[in-house]
Amino acid sequence: MPTPDNMCASDTLESQYAMRWSRYPINTVKENPSEAEVISHQLMLRAGLIRRLAAGIYSWTPFGLRSLRKVEAIIREEMDRTGALEVLLPAVQPAELWQESGRWEQYGPELLRLKDRHQRDFVIGPTHEEVITDLARRELKSYRQLPVNFYQIQVKFRDEIRPRFGVMRGREFIMKDAYSFHANQESLQEGYNAMRTAYIRMFTRMGLEFRAVKADTGSIGGTASEEFQVLADSGEDTIAVSDGKDLYAANLEHAPALPPKNLRSLPSTKLTKVHTPGKKSIVEVAEFLDTTAEHTLKLLMFTGAKGGVIAIALRGDHELNAIKAQKLPGIAVPLNLATKEVVFAATGCEPGYLGPRGLSCPLFVDHAALNLTDFVCGANEKDQHYTGMNWGRDLPEPQAADLRNVVAGDSSPGGDGTLSIRRGIEVGHIFQLGKKYSEALNAKVLDESGKPVTMYMGCYGIGATRIVAAAIEQNHDAAGIIWPEPLAPFSVVLVALNASKSPRVLALSEQLYTELQAVNIDVLLDDRDARPGIKFADAELLGIPHRLVISDRGIESGELEYRQRRAKENEAWPTTEVITRLQFLIKSKK
């Protein structure tokens, strides 16, 4: 218990003002703002966590900021634990650095450029590779100083074509970005692994359901890259997730589809040409022939790199994966579906009746399509299909390849489990940059023999503001937000009923409020002169994990009502045990 003797001035200030609802002049609203599309955006606006200033640019209110700061604190603790060193880098950066790295030209309109009063060019940093590499090349002189990892938690600006979903895809956002510097690839790999472990700890601590997803290194290059995706239906990315012990997860377009394990069964029906007037799509054909899409084969034609066409066959119910298809020999990149005219010239038939039999162009068949027996396919004649088609018997065995998107139920490429298709929100991305920036910016150290060597770099980002939105996407109900304990703006809300009229309710509320603060629990005292319904609804909208009601009724019975945010029913707690019980519940979840 704090007494006037052991309380310092700041304690007094805080207990008087900081965590009383009546001192937070932020309104909650019942109606959904028309601008908000996704649930996290709606709830953040309704609960008063953020306010929009311009497209993709938001102010954070005191309540919202508390959650954002908790995210940042977890990130900071876990980064520090790895030995990474925090820095703060400029948001406004001179164009010269970006010209040196080549990204002044590469970046395009997403890079916000501006001029100062001397007409010098600057950018508002969308990311900080250039600045950090500049710092590193000035400070790091010897291999003895390596490895080192600098990180910062900073505002960034990317002039997105279409900002949307509130802070989920804003233009201005807060990101933790870290950059590691190494003398060699082995050290980079170690640093990368350490970051990967730290990321898993962070997202686990935040109470989020997430996966580390193998990602394309893309134009950035490098050898290894993983995205950290929070699983939520509203996510912008589609990922294939294994339910097995392999914990496999990959972006849909990068997940390999394994060839079927079972052998193709033997043909049992004879090849028949059937009249299928006007039936062009797989769905129409399957329905007309009283079968299902899984027993059909579809044939797509693409233009070749040096003219001509290339055919790709998939099972009727499968989708082409463009990234995989582009790797086929002789195919035009980017992938280009052949026009009607080109198809007609190659086959004498229009699309809709194409099939693998009698084709004169190169043919690649997806593994699953190759496993078909007695299947339906086009006959390369208008209004004609075949039934009972079989590879090897009616057609030569073709060249097989992985050409389709994986579907739910496929075996996991990780070796254990089956895949499901989920949506994800990318909240983190780690990759090994190698020497891309260090080479461009000439960042070198002297090695053991006194020879200058270019440093290896790794780069590790986390979207702090986006995490707040992602946590809400994953944790909400009809009444509002349900914060994971570690991200909640407050752990406990004390709902004082009729405190303005009942001195004993007021006194007990104040007492509990002080006691909870004394044991370092983030407590919000709802001391507003409002009706109970408003207080309950607001507490639920704001998503505070633990709610305690202080009322005359409770004081008389010696028991206070406790309710966990996810629970449907109240619990009656002896007033004397309230503090210890809350301490236990909150400690066990942190």
Place this chain on the structure above:
RNA sequence: CGGGGCUUGGCGCAGUCUGGUAGCGCAUCUGCUUUGGGAGCAGAGGGUCGAAGGUUCAAAUCCUUCAGCCCCGACCA
């Protein structure tokens, strides 16, 4: 950048087609009553109808131009 939609008090909307000088709900303020799931009654304040120009006796309403915002797509990864 292409397509669609929107812009009226702090928020959500009606009014626009058919021109006549702006209204509803929520929120805010005052008073009284009420106090365990977004109260009732009475009263009050608050809007140059996104901007500019035009047509007209008269424009939120019709015409032109511009701006901002939202959605879909493309782009980016």
